[in-house]
Amino acid sequence: MAAKKAGGTAVGGPDTGAQRAVEVNLIAVLVAVTGGEPRLMTLDGGKALPSGPFELEHRSLQSGLRDWVEQQTHHPLGYVEQLYTFADRDRAEGVALGRVISISYLGLTREDAARPSGDSWRSWYDYFPWEDWRSGRPPVVDAVILPALNAFANLAATEAVAAQRRQRIALAFGLAGNEWNEELTLQRYELLFEAGLVAEAVRGGGEGGAVLPGREMIADHRRILATGIARLRAKIKYRPVVFELMPPAFTLLQLQRCVEALGGRLVHKQNFRRLVEQQELVEETGETAAELPGRPAKLFRFRPAVELERSIAGTKLPLIRT
Amino acid sequence: MAAKKAGGTAVGGPDTGAQRAVEVNLIAVLVAVTGGEPRLMTLDGGKALPSGPFELEHRSLQSGLRDWVEQQTHHPLGYVEQLYTFADRDRAEGVALGRVISISYLGLTREDAARPSGDSWRSWYDYFPWEDWRSGRPPVVDAVILPALNAFANLAATEAVAAQRRQRIALAFGLAGNEWNEELTLQRYELLFEAGLVAEAVRGGGEGGAVLPGREMIADHRRILATGIARLRAKIKYRPVVFELMPPAFTLLQLQRCVEALGGRLVHKQNFRRLVEQQELVEETGETAAELPGRPAKLFRFRPAVELERSIAGTKLPLIRT
DNA sequence: ATGGGCAATACTCATTCTGAGCATAAGACG
DNA sequence: CGTCTTATGCTCAGAATGAGTATTGCCCAT
Known part of the structure; x- marks a missing residue:
C-alpha cells in the first residue's frame, strides 16, 4: 500500500500491487404501494433484493443500479436515494481475501399493471409481520417476540447488560411508557437478530432457537430492507415522497x-x-x-x-x- | 479479481485483465465547536479532510475511518455517522482506468485543548462564508452571489432552463417569499459550483470567472463538507447530537x-x-x-x-x- | 320517491405549541 | 448606591393538534 500522506496528494496514489480485491455491490430496495399494501420488488423466489456489481461501464453508482434493476426486473426505476454503505469481510464465499462493499438504495415507483413482473412484488410485511399495526397490535408481539426477548435479556452475562437490553426492548417495542414508534424498524430487526430470533441469525450454525414468522432473505438483504422501511417511514413525514408512489x-x-x-x-x-x-x-x-x-x-x-x-x-x- | 454474478452467488472468474482498480476511500468531516465557532479538522494547510484508503486490515468501515483519523490527526473520534458514498471515474490522476469509491462520515467531538493539533481546526465558515447568518445577512450574498447567479440563470440555453435555475436560486437563497433555510448548504454549494463561482469548479480549465470568497479544498472535499454541515444542521433539530459537542x-x-x-x-x-x-x-x-x-x-x-x-x-x- | 347505508366533507372545541415581548433577579463595578 | 450585563420568570395572542359531531351526496333496495 502506498504510504499515503494525509489527504493532500491525489487521493489514491500509485497502486503498489497489493491485492486489493475490493468488490462493490449495488442493492436496491424497490418499493411500490398497490392495493393498500407496501410492496417490494424481489428476486429469487422472494429471497433476494435486486442487486449487481458496480462495473467500469457504469457512469455512476446510480446509473449502475438502474441498469441492474431494469435488467433484472424489467421495471424502470423512478425516485432513488442512497441508503447505506457497508462492508463485510466474508460475504463472497469462494473468494479468498475479498472484501465486499455493498451500497444500498431506496427506490420508489408505481407497480405497473401492464408490465408483468411475475410474482416478484411482495408485501414487505411478509418479511416483517410485527411491523404492521394497521389492524391493531400484531399478536406475534405478545405471544412470541416479547417473551423471547425477555429471555434474551435475562441471559445476559451481567445485570448491567441485561438492564441495557431491557431498555432497548422497551424502546423498540413501545413498552414501559414508551409509545410504539414505527420508525424503529431497523432497531427492532437488529434486536431480534442479536437475540437469535430471525433465521438469518441462526444460519451460520447458531443455537437454532425458535424462529419468528416472517420470510427470510439471503445474506443481509433483510437488514437492508429494514433500513429502507425505516428511512421511508421517517421520510414521508417531512418530505412529500408519497408522490412517487x-x-x-x-x-x-x-x-x-x-x-x-x-x-x-x-x-x-x-x-x-x-x-x-x-x-x-x-x-x-x-x-x-x-x-x-x-x-x-x-x-x-x-x-x-x-x-x-x-x-x-x-x-x-x-x-x-x- | 472475481467477476461476480448478480444477487449474491460468487462466481470466481479469471481476471480478464480489465483493470478493475477499485479503490475505496474513507473521508471524515470531523466537527467540534469551540469558542462559539463550528470547527473542522483539516489537513494539508486546510485544504483537505482527513482521509485514507479502506484496507484489508480494517475490521469495518468505521474502524478503518477511526484508524486513519486518529493516525492523521492524533485526535480520537467520538460519535460517527455515515454521510454519503459516491464514485468518480477520474479522481485519481495517475491511475489509468481506476475507480474511486469515497465513503464519507460525519464525526463529532470536543476540541481538546490539551492535545495540540496544530492549526488544523478551522471554522467551517472559512469555507462557506455565505452560510453564517449570525450577524445578519452576509454582505457577500447580495454583493456577489446573487448577481452572479442571476447572470448564470440568464445564460441558460432555453427560457425553461433559465426559469428552473431561478427557482433553484430562489429556494436555496431564500428569495421570492421563500425563507432562508440553513439546511440547504449542499444545494447552495452545488448551485455555486454549477455556476462556476467556486474555485473547484473552474479548476479543470473552466472560464475562470470571478470566484467567491471562501477557502478552496482538494478534490470534492468541500462538497463533502457541505454535505456534513447540511446533515448536522438538520439533525440537531430532532436528535440530541449537540451532546457530543x-x-x-x-x-x-x-x-x-x-x-x-x-x-x-x-x-x-x-x-x-x-x-x-x-x-x-x-x-x-x-x-x-x-x-x-x-x-x-x-x-x-x-x-x-x-x-x-x-x-x-x-x-x-x-x-x-x- | 323514499329512506338507509356509506363515505366524503364541513365544522367545533379544548389543548398544546410557538413566537414575541416585558419584567425581575443577581452579581460586578465604579 | 446606581448601572451594566446576563440569567430567569411570566404573559399573551395566534397557530397547530387531537378528537369529535354534523351534513352532504350518491347508490340501492323497498
Missing part, C-alpha cells in the same frame, strides 16, 4: 391508505385531510371517483410546484425574527 | 451558542430555554458559572437517560388513538 390522480382516502400502508398504522382521517390540504400539497383535478359505495370522492393531483418547494421545507428552531 | 457541564447560553454556531443563525433565548427544559434534555448540576459579566448562570449536564430515550423520538403523523 401514487398514480397521477387519486382520492384523499387513497393517499391516506398509502401513508398507512407505509407507516403500518392508521391515521385520523379528518386530521389527515386537514394536514394535506393546509400544506397545499395537492389540488383538485375537478373529476370525482366513485368506485366505492358512498359519496363519490374528489380526485386530486400533486401540485407541480411542490416537488421543489415543499420538498425543501426543513424543520424549526426557535429562531429570532430580524 | 458540549463539555460535561455547561450553561444554557453556551448550549445556545453551540446550536447557533452550527445553524449559522441566532435563536430566541427565552424560547430556546423553554424548549430545552420542556424536553427534559438537561438537568442542573447545582453549580453556577460566573465568568461573564452579569448574573451567574446555572450549570447543566445532559440527562444520562436521554442518549437512548429522547434520541429515538420520531416525528408525528396524525395518528389515531386506539
Whole structure:
C-alpha cells in the first residue's frame, strides 16, 4: 500500500500491487404501494433484493443500479436515494481475501399493471409481520417476540447488560411508557437478530432457537430492507415522497391508505385531510371517483410546484425574527 | 479479481485483465465547536479532510475511518455517522482506468485543548462564508452571489432552463417569499459550483470567472463538507447530537451558542430555554458559572437517560388513538 | 320517491405549541 | 448606591393538534 500522506496528494496514489480485491455491490430496495399494501420488488423466489456489481461501464453508482434493476426486473426505476454503505469481510464465499462493499438504495415507483413482473412484488410485511399495526397490535408481539426477548435479556452475562437490553426492548417495542414508534424498524430487526430470533441469525450454525414468522432473505438483504422501511417511514413525514408512489390522480382516502400502508398504522382521517390540504400539497383535478359505495370522492393531483418547494421545507428552531 | 454474478452467488472468474482498480476511500468531516465557532479538522494547510484508503486490515468501515483519523490527526473520534458514498471515474490522476469509491462520515467531538493539533481546526465558515447568518445577512450574498447567479440563470440555453435555475436560486437563497433555510448548504454549494463561482469548479480549465470568497479544498472535499454541515444542521433539530459537542457541564447560553454556531443563525433565548427544559434534555448540576459579566448562570449536564430515550423520538403523523 | 347505508366533507372545541415581548433577579463595578 | 450585563420568570395572542359531531351526496333496495 502506498504510504499515503494525509489527504493532500491525489487521493489514491500509485497502486503498489497489493491485492486489493475490493468488490462493490449495488442493492436496491424497490418499493411500490398497490392495493393498500407496501410492496417490494424481489428476486429469487422472494429471497433476494435486486442487486449487481458496480462495473467500469457504469457512469455512476446510480446509473449502475438502474441498469441492474431494469435488467433484472424489467421495471424502470423512478425516485432513488442512497441508503447505506457497508462492508463485510466474508460475504463472497469462494473468494479468498475479498472484501465486499455493498451500497444500498431506496427506490420508489408505481407497480405497473401492464408490465408483468411475475410474482416478484411482495408485501414487505411478509418479511416483517410485527411491523404492521394497521389492524391493531400484531399478536406475534405478545405471544412470541416479547417473551423471547425477555429471555434474551435475562441471559445476559451481567445485570448491567441485561438492564441495557431491557431498555432497548422497551424502546423498540413501545413498552414501559414508551409509545410504539414505527420508525424503529431497523432497531427492532437488529434486536431480534442479536437475540437469535430471525433465521438469518441462526444460519451460520447458531443455537437454532425458535424462529419468528416472517420470510427470510439471503445474506443481509433483510437488514437492508429494514433500513429502507425505516428511512421511508421517517421520510414521508417531512418530505412529500408519497408522490412517487401514487398514480397521477387519486382520492384523499387513497393517499391516506398509502401513508398507512407505509407507516403500518392508521391515521385520523379528518386530521389527515386537514394536514394535506393546509400544506397545499395537492389540488383538485375537478373529476370525482366513485368506485366505492358512498359519496363519490374528489380526485386530486400533486401540485407541480411542490416537488421543489415543499420538498425543501426543513424543520424549526426557535429562531429570532430580524 | 472475481467477476461476480448478480444477487449474491460468487462466481470466481479469471481476471480478464480489465483493470478493475477499485479503490475505496474513507473521508471524515470531523466537527467540534469551540469558542462559539463550528470547527473542522483539516489537513494539508486546510485544504483537505482527513482521509485514507479502506484496507484489508480494517475490521469495518468505521474502524478503518477511526484508524486513519486518529493516525492523521492524533485526535480520537467520538460519535460517527455515515454521510454519503459516491464514485468518480477520474479522481485519481495517475491511475489509468481506476475507480474511486469515497465513503464519507460525519464525526463529532470536543476540541481538546490539551492535545495540540496544530492549526488544523478551522471554522467551517472559512469555507462557506455565505452560510453564517449570525450577524445578519452576509454582505457577500447580495454583493456577489446573487448577481452572479442571476447572470448564470440568464445564460441558460432555453427560457425553461433559465426559469428552473431561478427557482433553484430562489429556494436555496431564500428569495421570492421563500425563507432562508440553513439546511440547504449542499444545494447552495452545488448551485455555486454549477455556476462556476467556486474555485473547484473552474479548476479543470473552466472560464475562470470571478470566484467567491471562501477557502478552496482538494478534490470534492468541500462538497463533502457541505454535505456534513447540511446533515448536522438538520439533525440537531430532532436528535440530541449537540451532546457530543458540549463539555460535561455547561450553561444554557453556551448550549445556545453551540446550536447557533452550527445553524449559522441566532435563536430566541427565552424560547430556546423553554424548549430545552420542556424536553427534559438537561438537568442542573447545582453549580453556577460566573465568568461573564452579569448574573451567574446555572450549570447543566445532559440527562444520562436521554442518549437512548429522547434520541429515538420520531416525528408525528396524525395518528389515531386506539 | 323514499329512506338507509356509506363515505366524503364541513365544522367545533379544548389543548398544546410557538413566537414575541416585558419584567425581575443577581452579581460586578465604579 | 446606581448601572451594566446576563440569567430567569411570566404573559399573551395566534397557530397547530387531537378528537369529535354534523351534513352532504350518491347508490340501492323497498
